[in-house]
Amino acid sequence: MGQENGNAAAYFIDRHVAAGRGDGVAFVECGQDGRRLTYAGLSREAGRMADLFARHGVRREDRAAMIVLDQVEFPIIFWGALKAGVVPVPLNTLLSADYYEIILADSRAKALFVSRELLPVVAPILGRLPDLATVFVVGGAVDGHADFAAELATSRDGGTVEASADECAFWLYSSGSTGRPKGVRHLHGSLKATADTFGAKILGMQADDVVLSAAKLFFAYGLGNAMTFPMAAGATAALFKGRPTPDDMFAATAQIRPTVFCGVPTLYAAMVAAAGGARPDGMDRLRLCVSAGEALPAEIGNGWKAATGVDIIDGVGSTEMLHIFLSNAPGDIVYGTSGVAVPGYALRLVDETGGEVGVGEVGELLVDGPSAAENYWNQREKSRSTFEGRWTRTGDKYERTAEGRFVYCGRTDDMFKVSGIWVSPFEVEQALVTHPDVLEAAVVADRDETGLEKPRAFVVLKGEAAGDGLEQALKDHVKAKVGAWKYPRRIDFVPDLPKTATGKIQRFKLRQGVA
Ligand code: 3SK
DSSP: OOOOOOOOHIIIHHHHHHHTTTTTEEEEETTTOOOEEEHHHHHHHHHHHHHHHTTTTTTTEEEEEEEOSSTHHHHHHHHHHHHHHHEEEOTTTTOOOHHHHHHHHTTTTTTEEGGGGGGGHHHGGGOOOOOOOOOEEESSSOOOEHHHHHHHTOOOOOOOOOOOOOOEEEEEEEEETOOOOEEEEHHHHHHHHHHIIIIIIISSSTTOOOEEEEEESHHHHHHHIIIIIHHHOEEEEEOSOOOOOOHHHHHHHHOOOOSSEOOOHHHHHHHHHHHHTOOOTOOOTEEEEEEOOOOOHHHHHHHHHHHOOOOEEEEEEEESSSSSSEEOOOBBBOOTTTTTEEETTTTEEEEETTBBOOOOOOOOOOEEEOOOEETTTEEEEEEEHHTTTTTEEEEEEEEEOOOOEEEEEEETTEEEEEEETEHHHHHHHHHTTSSSSEEEEEEEEOOTTOOOEEEEEEEEEEESOOOOOOHHHHHHHHHHHOOGGGGGSEEEOOOOBBOOOTSBOOOOHHHHHHH
């Protein structure tokens, strides 16, 4: 018997069609005129991409960048590239032209697929990218560029090329907490590895599930939630093209009636506040919710449960590990903790010398598991210091409780000392968000008049403006909650906070602002 094809498309698509499940709906777009894509339709359309690539001189292992919204063309292009052995590079659809230029040049993408709505953002830089041969516009013809729909319609199905599960399949760009983008190179086998672990063991994904993810497909988090996890089970994912505001999410849940909903803490907080205690429509089939991107404050988990009757599984993942490796689980949830290792992954907490720390001590989290990326493209030093043999450094500080649960303590580079005692910005932020007027908060170290570091908070309020006395009330609130020395000496009321694509607060940007 020949060896099984390790190409991820063989597992996620061809297997379903071969087993007679081709009529199952893989993707449905939210909204009135939302399109549907069956597994057979996806197989056919994605299969045509090899021909399209060949016509435009895009060869195996070349990169094809994607600036594509969550619409049915996203899976067609992504899986079509994998089927052809071309390496798709989905990019954050919210970046500026400067960032796109850096990333497109770094990846040396030969082809770019761009949603028509986003073409004006990248148009000014396209002439400055010598490796970029063809720009395919998704969702309409534009003079001077290839029309994706027309090109696909005239292509023939080229099937799925043989690939090793250990072969590089796709890249994701990680902005990281320092700002310089890194091309994270992932293998074909890693997609199945995350579906077999978090997707199957924690979410228990089944063929009758319908997943709605506020996190977009270009994030590792969204890619698993709304593509590989449901596809591994032959289930359905809903695609929402727009910005996930609470009202739009309520409309989408009312239409889709998802069984699994995936979001980030900021969105859950805003949805709880907007729901005003009432259960939103379309939650009748909901069995599970997932949160990642940053640790979920207990208040938000409890508020959501009170409004919807459904728990949120809070987990921790990274672009480097492709999805969640540390998580709470159904029936085993302690809000305010990140849970325990996902089955299939091993975790260590280490100090600066690499030694294991004990219960109640803070250490850096290291993870070993089957979905780790191969390396960062062209960043050898960073690759060597992140991927240490089997172990991947996360840059996150954690503490393990006597019960074995992990509690988030901040980033390795965010902690600071006040009066000689460590302060985790996260701890102060958590205290601030328990105040009824606060929606979100971020805390950084700022020097006082004596040059010593003290906490400074940036606070987004739930209501309009900060009334008289609110600043003092918040300081007193933090003192009472987490200790007198930790209170923010200065509070700035801001309309929103800088965040990475996956919803992590970019404290380095706030620090740059205060320096
Ligand atoms: O930020 C996270 O927790 C995360 C989760 C899943 C996949 C990717 C990321 C960055």
